[in-house]
Amino acid sequence: MARVIVDVLPKAEILDPQGQAVARAMGRLGVDGVADVRQGKHFELEVDDTVDDAALERIAGSLLANPVIEEWVVRRVQ
Amino acid sequence: MARVIVDVLPKAEILDPQGQAVARAMGRLGVDGVADVRQGKHFELEVDDTVDDAALERIAGSLLANPVIEEWVVRRVQ
Amino acid sequence: MSRIGVITFPGTLDDVDAARAVRYAGGEPVGLWHDDADLRGVDAVVVPGGFSYGDYLRAGAIAARSPVMGPVVEAGRAGMPVLGICNGFQILCEAGLLPGALVRNHGLRFVCREVGLRVEADTAWTSSFTVGQHIRVPLKSGEGRYVADEATLDALEGEGRVVFRYTEPAPNGALRDIAGISSADGRVVGLMPHPEHAIDALTGPGTDGLGLFTSVLSRFTAAA
Amino acid sequence: MNPVPEAPPALPPVDEVAHAAATPDEPQPHAALGLRDEEYARIREILGRRPTEAELAMYSVMWSEHCSYKSSKVHLRRFGETTTEAMRARLLAGIGENAGVVDVGDGWAVTFKIESHNHPSYVEPHQGAATGVGGIVRDIMAMGARPVAVMDGLRVGPLDAPDTARVLPGVVSGVGFYGNCLGLPNIGGEVVFDPSYSGNPLVNALCVGVLRHEDLHLAFASGAGNKIVLFGARTGLDGIGGVSVLASETFVEGTGRKKLPSVQVGDPFAEKVLIECCLELFGGGLVVGIQDLGGAGLSCATSELASAGDGGMHVDLDTVPLRAENMTAAEILSSESQERMCAVVTPENVDAFMAVCRRWDVTATVIGEVTDGDRLRITHRGETVVDVPPRTVAHDGPVYERPYARPDWQDALQADGVGGRARPSAPAELAAQVRDLVASPALAARTWVTEQYDRYVRGNTTSATPADAGVVRVDEASGRGVAVSIDANARFCQLDPRAGAQLALAESMRNVASSGAVPVAVTDCLNFGSPEDPAVMWQFAEAVGGLADACAALGLPVTGGNVSFYNQTGSAAILPTPVVGVLGILTDVARAVRHGLGPEGHAVWLLGR
Numbered sequence: 001m002a003r004v005i006v007d008v009l010p011k012a013e014i015l016d017p018q019g020q021a022v023a024r025a026m027g028r029l030g031v032d033g034v035a036d037v038r039q040g041k042h043f044e045l046e047v048d049d050t051v052d053d054a055a056l057e058r059i060a061g062s063l064l065a066n067p068v069i070e071e072w073v074v075r076r077v078q
Numbered sequence: 079m080a081r082v083i084v085d086v087l088p089k090a091e092i093l094d095p096q097g098q099a100v101a102r103a104m105g106r107l108g109v110d111g112v113a114d115v116r117q118g119k120h121f122e123l124e125v126d127d128t129v130d131d132a133a134l135e136r137i138a139g140s141l142l143a144n145p146v147i148e149e150w151v152v153r154r155v156q
Numbered sequence: 157m158s159r160i161g162v163i164t165f166p167g168t169l170d171d172v173d174a175a176r177a178v179r180y181a182g183g184e185p186v187g188l189w190h191d192d193a194d195l196r197g198v199d200a201v202v203v204p205g206g207f208s209y210g211d212y213l214r215a216g217a218i219a220a221r222s223p224v225m226g227p228v229v230e231a232g233r234a235g236m237p238v239l240g241i242c243n244g245f246q247i248l249c250e251a252g253l254l255p256g257a258l259v260r261n262h263g264l265r266f267v268c269r270e271v272g273l274r275v276e277a278d279t280a281w282t283s284s285f286t287v288g289q290h291i292r293v294p295l296k297s298g299e300g301r302y303v304a305d306e307a308t309l310d311a312l313e314g315e316g317r318v319v320f321r322y323t324e325p326a327p328n329g330a331l332r333d334i335a336g337i338s339s340a341d342g343r344v345v346g347l348m349p350h351p352e353h354a355i356d357a358l359t360g361p362g363t364d365g366l367g368l369f370t371s372v373l374s375r376f377t378a379a380a
Numbered sequence: 381m382n383p384v385p386e387a388p389p390a391l392p393p394v395d396e397v398a399h400a401a402a403t404p405d406e407p408q409p410h411a412a413l414g415l416r417d418e419e420y421a422r423i424r425e426i427l428g429r430r431p432t433e434a435e436l437a438m439y440s441v442m443w444s445e446h447c448s449y450k451s452s453k454v455h456l457r458r459f460g461e462t463t464t465e466a467m468r469a470r471l472l473a474g475i476g477e478n479a480g481v482v483d484v485g486d487g488w489a490v491t492f493k494i495e496s497h498n499h500p501s502y503v504e505p506h507q508g509a510a511t512g513v514g515g516i517v518r519d520i521m522a523m524g525a526r527p528v529a530v531m532d533g534l535r536v537g538p539l540d541a542p543d544t545a546r547v548l549p550g551v552v553s554g555v556g557f558y559g560n561c562l563g564l565p566n567i568g569g570e571v572v573f574d575p576s577y578s579g580n581p582l583v584n585a586l587c588v589g590v591l592r593h594e595d596l597h598l599a600f601a602s603g604a605g606n607k608i609v610l611f612g613a614r615t616g617l618d619g620i621g622g623v624s625v626l627a628s629e630t631f632v633e634g635t636g637r638k639k640l641p642s643v644q645v646g647d648p649f650a651e652k653v654l655i656e657c658c659l660e661l662f663g664g665g666l667v668v669g670i671q672d673l674g675g676a677g678l679s680c681a682t683s684e685l686a687s688a689g690d691g692g693m694h695v696d697l698d699t700v701p702l703r704a705e706n707m708t709a710a711e712i713l714s715s716e717s718q719e720r721m722c723a724v725v726t727p728e729n730v731d732a733f734m735a736v737c738r739r740w741d742v743t744a745t746v747i748g749e750v751t752d753g754d755r756l757r758i759t760h761r762g763e764t765v766v767d768v769p770p771r772t773v774a775h776d777g778p779v780y781e782r783p784y785a786r787p788d789w790q791d792a793l794q795a796d797g798v799g800g801r802a803r804p805s806a807p808a809e810l811a812a813q814v815r816d817l818v819a820s821p822a823l824a825a826r827t828w829v830t831e832q833y834d835r836y837v838r839g840n841t842t843s844a845t846p847a848d849a850g851v852v853r854v855d856e857a858s859g860r861g862v863a864v865s866i867d868a869n870a871r872f873c874q875l876d877p878r879a880g881a882q883l884a885l886a887e888s889m890r891n892v893a894s895s896g897a898v899p900v901a902v903t904d905c906l907n908f909g910s911p912e913d914p915a916v917m918w919q920f921a922e923a924v925g926g927l928a929d930a931c932a933a934l935g936l937p938v939t940g941g942n943v944s945f946y947n948q949t950g951s952a953a954i955l956p957t958p959v960v961g962v963l964g965i966l967t968d969v970a971r972a973v974r975h976g977l978g979p980e981g982h983a984v985w986l987l988g989r
């Protein structure tokens with residue numbers, strides 16, 4: 001068993017209204033100094049040893065993220 | 079300027095309908111070997127040096143995550 | 157009478173409405189099940205709205221990969237008319253049958269309201285309208301903002317594949333106010349607003365939406 | 381303490397019945413679970429021994445105010461007493477069932493009910509409101525009906541209060557998220573701002589369902605040998621904050637379990653699938669009895685099914701599909717995991733039942749069966765952890781005659797009329813007042829809320845916002861339909877709870893009538909402060925009495941509803957808020973009266989004085 005993390009973010013050129021809303025809310029909370037916020041998704045997967053890196057890449061790029069609008073990073077943590 | 083990542087996940091004892099839906103979909107899509115999926119949010123913040131760890135913790139726990147149902151991890155990456 | 161397939165995924169909501177619209181337009185709705193890779197000999201397919209699989213991963217992402225979509229994609233590429241409404245549009249984009257993607261509304265809230273649309277292209281699903289005609293139908297979605305890269309948008313415009321445009325600024329922030337697009341051959345159309353909720357003045361803003369269904373049916377009667 | 385020797389170290393010992401009988405003096409945290417000393421004593425008397433941990437969990441939740449109606453029961457009887465046979469003529473099911481069912485003609489029936497989810501919506505507005513919608517929808521499903529519409533009555537603090545800024549958007553997004561995702565049109569509701577709801581918002585959700593007469597299902601478990609099937613979501617540690625007291629008392633070190641959350645997360649997708657699955661099960665004639673799992677989870681479902689049935693029941697908790705490890709019997713029985721139902725199925729139909737569930741990808745498990753005799757017996761890890769007469773859990777809870785008294789401030793409040801107030805003396809002043817009124821949150825447009833709700837789905841909504849009453853078509857062939865409205869004016873109720881409740885009924889009825897429908901039935905959601913406060917109890921008694929009398933005068937039966945007490949911030953109670961829902965019948969929705977002015981040239985009439 002291995003733990004795998006996949007982080008997905010909207011591509012830089014895609015408007016991220018959620019991130020922007022969070023950035024604006026920071027100011028209201030009295031936290032200045034946050035220049036930019038981007039919001040994406042975080043997946044934690046438990047996979048068994050039959051799942052190799054190629055399979056993980058396929059899962060991430062064809063299911064967990066939509067390559068048209070998102071970019072992603074896969075990392076094994078255990 | 080520093081880059082900060084905040085990962086937010088539903089607490090372990092709280093239902094994670096999103097993760098469950100994804101986990102079930104894996105099986106149907108012919109991806110075997112994925113035992114469990116949890117889905118949360120991933121934030122990337124650009125913050126300047128006036129923002130200390132206490133401020134980051136406050137932002138994470140009051141804005142990025144909902145402490146009633148979620149847990150979070152803050153890490154500086156640069 | 158032409159047979160129009162209406163797909164039901166777990167979480168599909170507007171399948172009853174789509175089937176009713178087909179009936180009102182004079183066609184025969186045929187229920188298609190997400191788990192059967194079988195189009196049951198239909199002449200065209202409607203992928204209706206709803207929250208397939210809860211839209212938990214991304215709107216339409218899981219449904220786009222279900223068994224029934226294999227033959228839908230294949231038939232759509234071969235020229236069978238396919239209409240994706242709302243979640244159905246999202247599914248067609250996720251399945252790669254239409255370009256671009258639908259993302260969260262720029263206002264971050266679900267929006268349910270009647271919208272004005274301008275019909276901008278003559279397709280399998282819009283031949284009952286005249287290009288330039290204005291119609292009113294409900295829009296109801298939280299992830300209805302159409303996005304694609306500039307090159308794709310330019311290509312869609314250049315090839316006359318923008319089928320519907322919002323007449324007011326898009327309530328969801330869709331790029332270039334795009335409400336609906338088509339495949340290159342004009343047979344596969346996807347749109348965010350709901351024509352199937354505008355088929356009867358009793359339950360919707362009017363009957364403008366019926367035109368999509370009469371369009372596709374007229375093709376088959378003309379051919380027969 | 382005698383831990384079960386064979387149990388692996390991680391598992392806490394099972395407090396089983398024989399052990400409980402042998403250890404009468406073991407202290408139990410009944411008070412922390414909300415049971416009074418005399419209630420605990422009565423449980424011991426009923427059982428002839430101390431309750432096991434699991435039994436204590438069951439009794440404490442089922443004897444809570446929320447489930448047992450212990451403070452309101454004596455007053456709610458008024459509804460039954462004032463309902464005549466003539467008023468009952470249309471009712472296929474009334475008070476006492478999951479929801480009332482009304483004959484609307486041509487073989488069609490409609491069921492409707494309103495319920496509160498106030499406190500959860502304060503703690504976590506989005507999820508609290510969402511699960512409130514989920515809960516009332518399951519009540520409607522449990523009658524054998526297809527849910528066809530929802531409404532929501534929302535009451536929050538002043539528009540500019542920080543608390544409102546947190547609560548209202550979350551509540552609205554939660555109602556929308558769940559209802560939209562279920563494919564239920566939202567056909568109306570209320571949004572009211574008042575300082576008394578700061579820190580104690582009211583979220584009342586109503587659901588309407590449609591069924592053919594022959595599809596009516598009731599919650600009872602009969603026929604020894606019939607199977608009990610639990611289906612839908614897995615059972616997790618949701619919403620069992622109270623029961624964690626038990627854990628901490630006895631074995632917290634062993635499990636390392638933290639204080640548990642009392643928040644549930646809704647999964648509307650699971651519920652949508654559950655609806656379709658249930659309807660297919662009903663359609664296939666595969667269900668003998670059915671019960672939704674609401675606030676008190678399996679404690680409620682098993683004891684109510686058994687209590688309403690004609691035999692006993694045995695349930696084996698080891699078969700319950702769980703989402704968390706090492707759950708104790710008390711936790712499994714008290715879990716408030718959403719999106720679950722419990723059905724009674726004949727043995728020969730179990731396979732067909734399971735096949736339908738598989739088709740919808742719904743987890744379903746036989747967890748027990750109906751037995752001869754009259755005991756509810758529940759086993760866990762091979763031990764009997766519950767052995768009780770089910771009626772004592774579900775129906776024979778405590779009943780209180782709480783003291784009530786007209787508050788001493790009532791006279792002064794009533795005497796303080798508008799007589800002495802300054803009136804506008806110049807046109808500009810009058811204009812300013814009109815502008816203030818028009819711009820006040822009380823009168824402002826509700827589109828910010830209603831635009832977040834789907835009102836078109838299913839294609840049967842012929843009237844929704846901003847109409848006085850929501851109208852949905854029941855039968856496409858004939859156009860037969862129903863109109864529903866929910867209303868309350870809590871400020872009137874504060875001045876005079878009896879008249880206030882009657883005015884709420886009158887308003888709701890007028891709204892329904894002005895859509896062209898004939899009003900036929902009432903549901904109510906009675907939101908009040910603490911029943912332990914005699915002034916609140918007086919308000920409650922007055923409101924119920926007033927409503928019952930008015931219903932009798934108008935010939936409308938109350939078919940069901942909900943009581944929500946303890947709505948207060950500190951010692952300040954909310955305004956007394958009896959929300960009244962009225963259902964009316966239209967023989968043809970095409971002939972309903974549309975909201976707004978008609979074509980030019982039509983005359984305008986004012987009716988009444």
Ligand SMILES: Nc1ncnc2c1ncn2[C@@H]1O[C@H](COP(=O)(O)OP(=O)(O)O)[C@@H](O)[C@H]1O
Nearest residue numbers: 475476477478904905906938939940941942943
């Ligand atoms: N305010 C009320 N008016 C009329 N009937 C009520 C009221 N409150 C509760 N009831 C009825 O009392 C019965 C017991 O409620 P029950 O269904 O057990 O509660 P719940 O649905 O909250 O678990 C139900 O039939 C319900 O309709």
